[in-house]
Amino acid sequence: MVRIVYSCENVFDEVFQDSVNVHGTLRITWKRKPVRTRTIYLTISNMRERELISNGKLLLTPGQSVSFETFWNLKGDDSLYFPLEMNFDNIRKRKCGLNISCSDPEEFVIEASVNLYDRVGFLTAPADSFWFVGTI
Numbered sequence: 001m002v003r004i005v006y007s008c009e010n011v012f013d014e015v016f017q018d019s020v021n022v023h024g025t026l027r028i029t030w031k032r033k034p035v036r037t038r039t040i041y042l043t044i045s046n047m048r049e050r051e052l053i054s055n056g057k058l059l060l061t062p063g064q065s066v067s068f069e070t071f072w073n074l075k076g077d078d079s080l081y082f083p084l085e086m087n088f089d090n091i092r093k094r095k096c097g098l099n100i101s102c103s104d105p106e107e108f109v110i111e112a113s114v115n116l117y118d119r120v121g122f123l124t125a126p127a128d129s130f131w132f133v134g135t136i
Contacts (some may be wrong), residue, residue, distance in 0.1 A: 002072040002104035006042070007110045009065035016060045016089050016117070020044065020053055024114025024122070028072065031107040031129065035086065036076050042068050042114055058116060065132075068114065074132075077127065083134035096135055 004026060011015055024042040044050070046068040053056055060066065074082045084104035096102040109133075113124040 002074065002130075003069070004072060004085070004110070005041075005067055005069050006114070006125065007065050007067040008058040008114060008116065009060055014064050015062070017057055018075060018117040018119055018121070019056055020058045020116065021039075021118045022047060022116055024068070025113065026070065029109045029111075030076075030082065031109055036080065036082060036085070037074050040070050040072060042070065046070050055103050060116075066116065082136075085136040088134070090135065091136075100135050105131045106136045107131055113121070 006026065022042070022044040026042065028038045028040070030036040044053075048067045049065075052060070052064075052066060058066070062066055076082060077125050083103065085095045086099065088103050091101045107129050109127055109129045111125070111127045115122045122128040
């Protein structure tokens with residue numbers, strides 16, 4: 001499992017308060033195999049700071065942030081388990097620990113967007129990447 005935390009911070013000098021309408025997506029793309037993707041949907045259940053919501057309204061003061069946490073099981077939208085397609089060549093030479101062999105490091109690109117309020121549009125994060133090493 002890969003743990004993903006996505007944070008949104010109020011970088012303005014104004015307070016934001018409005019009715020909550022939380023929904024968004026995380027899109028993960030395997031850089032070496034761009035046809036392999038996974039879309040994870042974000043809801044209020046992924047929100048870590050739910051105590052910021054009072055009477056159906058979310059209040060964000062300047063500098064305050066809200067984050068979302070989710071876990072990815074390394075399966076794509078087509079239910080393919082990605083480690084099955086990772087490179088485990090020369091498995092006897094590449095050991096990560098006692099009785100553990102590793103794949104080549106693989107890079108994944110993640111893009112995220114979320115809507116927090118009824119009357120405010122989606123917040124979109126710039127694409128970022130992370131590395132993953134499969135183990136058996």
